[in-house]
Amino acid sequence: MSGPSGGLSGRAAIVGIGATEFSKASGRSELQLSVEAVRAAVADAGLSMAEVDGLTTFTMDTSSEIAVARELGLSELRFFSRINYGGGAACATVQQAAMAVATGVADVVVAYRGFNERSESRFGQFSVAAATQVNTNGLDNAWSYPFGLGTPAATVAMQARRYMHEYGATSADFGAVAVADRRHAATNPAAFFHGKPITIEDHQASRMIADPLHLLDCCQESDGAQALVVVSAERARDLPQKPAYVAAAAQGSGRDQFVMTSYYRDDIGIPEMGVVGRELWRQSGLTPADMPMAILYDHFTPYVLMQLEELGFCGRGEAPGFVADGAIEVGGRLPLNTHGGQLGEAYIHGMNGIAEGVRQIRGTSVNPVAAAADSHVLVTAGTGVPTSGLILSA
Numbered sequence: 001m002s003g004p005s006g007g008l009s010g011r012a013a014i015v016g017i018g019a020t021e022f023s024k025a026s027g028r029s030e031l032q033l034s035v036e037a038v039r040a041a042v043a044d045a046g047l048s049m050a051e052v053d054g055l056t057t058f059t060m061d062t063s064s065e066i067a068v069a070r071e072l073g074l075s076e077l078r079f080f081s082r083i084n085y086g087g088g089a090a091c092a093t094v095q096q097a098a099m100a101v102a103t104g105v106a107d108v109v110v111a112y113r114g115f116n117e118r119s120e121s122r123f124g125q126f127s128v129a130a131a132t133q134v135n136t137n138g139l140d141n142a143w144s145y146p147f148g149l150g151t152p153a154a155t156v157a158m159q160a161r162r163y164m165h166e167y168g169a170t171s172a173d174f175g176a177v178a179v180a181d182r183r184h185a186a187t188n189p190a191a192f193f194h195g196k197p198i199t200i201e202d203h204q205a206s207r208m209i210a211d212p213l214h215l216l217d218c219c220q221e222s223d224g225a226q227a228l229v230v231v232s233a234e235r236a237r238d239l240p241q242k243p244a245y246v247a248a249a250a251q252g253s254g255r256d257q258f259v260m261t262s263y264y265r266d267d268i269g270i271p272e273m274g275v276v277g278r279e280l281w282r283q284s285g286l287t288p289a290d291m292p293m294a295i296l297y298d299h300f301t302p303y304v305l306m307q308l309e310e311l312g313f314c315g316r317g318e319a320p321g322f323v324a325d326g327a328i329e330v331g332g333r334l335p336l337n338t339h340g341g342q343l344g345e346a347y348i349h350g351m352n353g354i355a356e357g358v359r360q361i362r363g364t365s366v367n368p369v370a371a372a373a374d375s376h377v378l379v380t381a382g383t384g385v386p387t388s389g390l391i392l393s394a
Contacts, residue, residue: 009283012098013236013243014392016045017355018108022192022346024118026223031063034114035071037225044231046240047108052229054079054109056096058089058349061113068112079106086261087299087382088272090350091390095232095249105225107231111237113351114225122221126150137259144261151373152299153218155260156384157210160302162268164212167317171212174301176323177336178216178343181298183329185340188366190210192220193344218300219342226351228358245359247339247376247393250279253386260384269316270306276389277311280378284391288312292371293360294334295353300340303383311378330367338367350381355390 018040020026020033034057034336042049049072055065056079065080079100083089090113097109116122132138133144149155163169184193184196198216206215236243245311256265265271281287288311296307305319313334314322322328328336338358339345359365363373374394381388 001171007283008098008102008249008273010022010245011102011233011249013231013233013245014094014228014243014354014358015236015239015243016041016043016047017227017358018042018044019226019348019352019355020114020224020359022190022222022224022348024221026116026119029112030116031071031222033116033225034061034063034068034112034227036113036197037101037114037227038068038072038110041110041227041229044241045275047229049073050075051108053077054100056083056093056104056109057109058082058093058113059084060085060086061115061293063114063250065106079109082177085385085387087297087349088385090256090297090354090381090388091249091379092251092381092388094228094230094246094390095251095355095388098246098249101230101232107235109230110227111230112225112227115349117347118189118221118223124151124153124221125220140258140261142361149261151210152260153210153213156262156300156302157213159263159268160212160300161386163302163306166268167320169305171214172200173203173305173320173323174217175200175300176328177304178203180311180329181341181344184338184346185322186353188345190339191345192222204282213300216343219299219347222346222348224346224348224356226348228281228354230235241364242394244326244358244361244392245394246390248280248283248391249388250276250283250386251386252276252279257386262384270303270310270383272385272387273307273383275309276380276387280389281312281392286376286391290376290377291334292379293338293356293369294336295383296336296349296351296381298343299347299382301343304336307380307383330369330380335369338365354379354390357390359391361394
């Protein structure tokens with residue numbers, strides 16, 4: 001398949017996915033986790049480790065490409081890259097890999113992310129690390145941290161409260177996302193919350209973390225790793241798994257962009273995701289109406305509503321109505337996060353969401369959306385930061 005813009009569309013595919021178990025205490029190093037996930041993904045692709053000549057990951061990942069290569073016994077790397085801005089990097093790692101294989105810079109590129117984000121460095125707790133980075137992101141954070149905005153939940157709460165004020169959204173509207181995610185996780189054996197659905201009453205009764213965010217508005221802290229194998233479209237046709245072609249891949253940053261503290265902008269939306277969405281539609285020649293489902297980055301529930309608006313699934317301020325009455329659950333008009341998302345399956349910085357998109361294209365998801373196996377899946381990366389997105393196609 002190929003899109004109307006030429007360029008990258010349809011020239012690369014994800015052909016292998018692999019992951020560790022998702023837990024709260026892995027009992028091994030982050031490097032070990034990443035190596036396990038890469039091994040599993042390469043085996044899933046039907047390739048040998050000797051064929052891997054590229055690696056890509058997040059700037060935040062603690063396992064360097066050369067360390068992963070040594071542990072895997074790779075002889076040479078012809079391509080390696082890292083993407084900044086936390087979870088906003090997720091889909092961009094695949095974009096980088098796709099550009100490499102489409103241009104012949106590398107033949108087999110593996111995107112990976114592994115961490116002990118519960119048992120070691122907990123992103124959800126107050127930490128001065130973000131404000132003491134030796135870069136301008138650290139300088140930016142140094143303005144807000146002394147005032148108590150030292151956790152992701154605190155910064156998202158600022159954005160969420162203003163969204164509620166502007167559009168009349170309620171906490172229960174945010175809760176619809178959590179209920180849908182946990183319903184999907186309940187039937188996913190790989191999910192940490194397998195067998196544990198919640199109700200909107202559970203959501204409303206969960207303790208307040210940073211007003212208006214309840215505990216069940218916040219993603220998990222997880223230990224684990226996820227890896228994805230990307231090859232050219234030509235190579236993909238000869239491999240055992242059904243390819244998930246990269247119909248579009250985009251990054252985006254908005255005007256006056258900060259990392260998690262852009263809530264002061266005149267536009268209370270997340271315009272960086274608007275940049276990504278417009279580029280995805282341009283590259284692929286598709287529209288929101290062509291998407292039978294989506295994997296929307298769900299580190300915090302309010303940003304899922306804002307993404308629906310920025311991506312064009314509904315108008316500004318209309319997302320609360322859009323997600324009502326089970327519309328985003330399997331069987332609804334736009335199922336979201338059929339693996340359980342980062343609230344229900346695991347928080348692997350969005351990489352596990354890309355893997356679920358691949359499973360939907362393959363028809364192997366535990367919560368399949370039948371139309372996706374013959375069409376397209378939209379996947380997004382972290383919000384509140386410069387971000388990225390993909391459209392995967394059968």
